[in-house]
Amino acid sequence: MQGTYFTNNGTQNERPKDYDGENGDEIQDSEQDNDGRRDVYERDGDDGCEESSPEDVVADSSSEVKEERSENHGSSRDQDPLIESIFALxxxxxxxxxxxxxxxxxxxxxSVDDSVSDLHREFLDVEQKLHKTSSDQRVPQGCSSALQSDxxxxxNRDVExxxxxxxKQKIEVEVEYLAISRMVQKLxxxxxxxxxxxxxxxxxxxxxTQILDKLGDAENKALMLKKQAEKLENFCEDIASADETLELQNRVCKYSSCFVLQLLLLVIILSVLFQLSPNYVEVVPT
Structure with missing residues (x-):
């Protein structure tokens, strides 16, 4: 029977699945070494695990697997479910x-209004994928459960x-949304x-505008009144000239009447003088 195994570059190679007693003992020794390494990981605590990324852990575990395979005299070609689980993770x-x-x-x-709901929805999707990934990563038979759990x-810590x-982004977006909503209300x-x-x-x-219209009407009325005043002034001037003419006529009539009166008095006086003179002979009608 032929099986597959994963190398560090992600390629698959064929290998037999038959195990003999020596290889089984070597696998048990490698599992004990992995348990010892798990104890070392547990003693390191937060100093190493929290700061290490999944890629570093995978690289370290793959290098350790390389060393174990070199120590097991060619057993690196046997199927290692731990590597498969590591690459799956x-x-x-x-x-x-x-x-x-x-x-x-x-x-x-x-936009800001849609970001809150979208981030919440994306977070739920990521959480579901996380649970799905955690449920799908089943421990294969014959692998080191301690290293795989690490x-x-x-x-999981990285995903968390x-x-x-x-x-944090959701909270920041919500705060930004509240600030923008308040700003919109103020605006x-x-x-x-x-x-x-x-x-x-x-x-x-x-x-x-109404006042200006009224002022325009008042100006028009003022112009009309001014024209009427000019007409009245001209009429008054005509009346004054007519008065002067009448006055001159009255003066002429007065002077002419005085002259006629004086002339009549002169005639009367002359007639009286002729009658009183001695040379006057009265003519008696026959």
């Missing part, structure tokens, strides 16, 4: 990282870190006040 971690990068890119492009725990980052209030001021200015402009 690594591929799942890469898929999750790609999803998180897509979420970040999408969160930059969407790798899974490290991957990403989830916490998403939570609406300012716009309402500005509209009120504009309406008042419009009313003032309409009043000023």
């Amino acid at each position: 690594q591929s799942a971690q890469e898929a999750l990282e790609k999803e998180l990068v897509k979420i970040k890119e999408i969160s930059k492009d969407i 790798v899974v725990e490290t991957a 870190t990403e989830v916490e980052d998403l939570f 609406k209030a300012a716009a309402g006040n500005h509209i009120t001021v504009l309406e008042e200015q419009k009313a003032l402009v309409s009043e000023q």
Whole structure:
């Protein structure tokens, strides 16, 4: 029977699945070595595991597997379910990282109103994928459960870190949304006040327009009154000239009447003088 195994570059090679007693003892020794390494990981605590990434853990575990295979005299060609599980976890971690990068890119492009709901939805999707990945990573038979649990725990911590980052982004977006909503309310209030001021200015402009119209009518009436005044002035001048003419006529009549009266008196006086003179002979009619 032929099986497959994964090397460090991700290629698959064929190998026989038959195990003899010597290889079984070597596998047990490698499992004991892995248990010892797990104890070392547990003693290191937060100093190493929390700061190490899944890629570093995978690289370390793959290098350790290389050393074990070199020590087991050619047993590196045998099937190692631990490597398969490690690469499966690594591929799942890469898929999750790609999803998180897509979420970040999408969160930059969407609007503020949609970002909160989209981030929440993407977070739920990532959480579901995390649970699905955790449930799908079943421990194969004959692999080191301690090292695999460390790798899974490290991957879960990284995913939890990403989830916490998403939570932080969600909170930041919500705060930004609240700030923008308050700013919009303030702008609406300012716009309402500005509209009120504009309406008042419009009313003032309409009043000023009415006043200007009234002033225009008053100016027209003033011009008409001025024309009428000029006409009255001309009429008064005509009346004054007529009065002067009448006065001159009265004077002429007065002087002429005085002259006629004086002439009549002179004639009367002369006739009386002729009658009183001695040389006057009265003519008696016969």
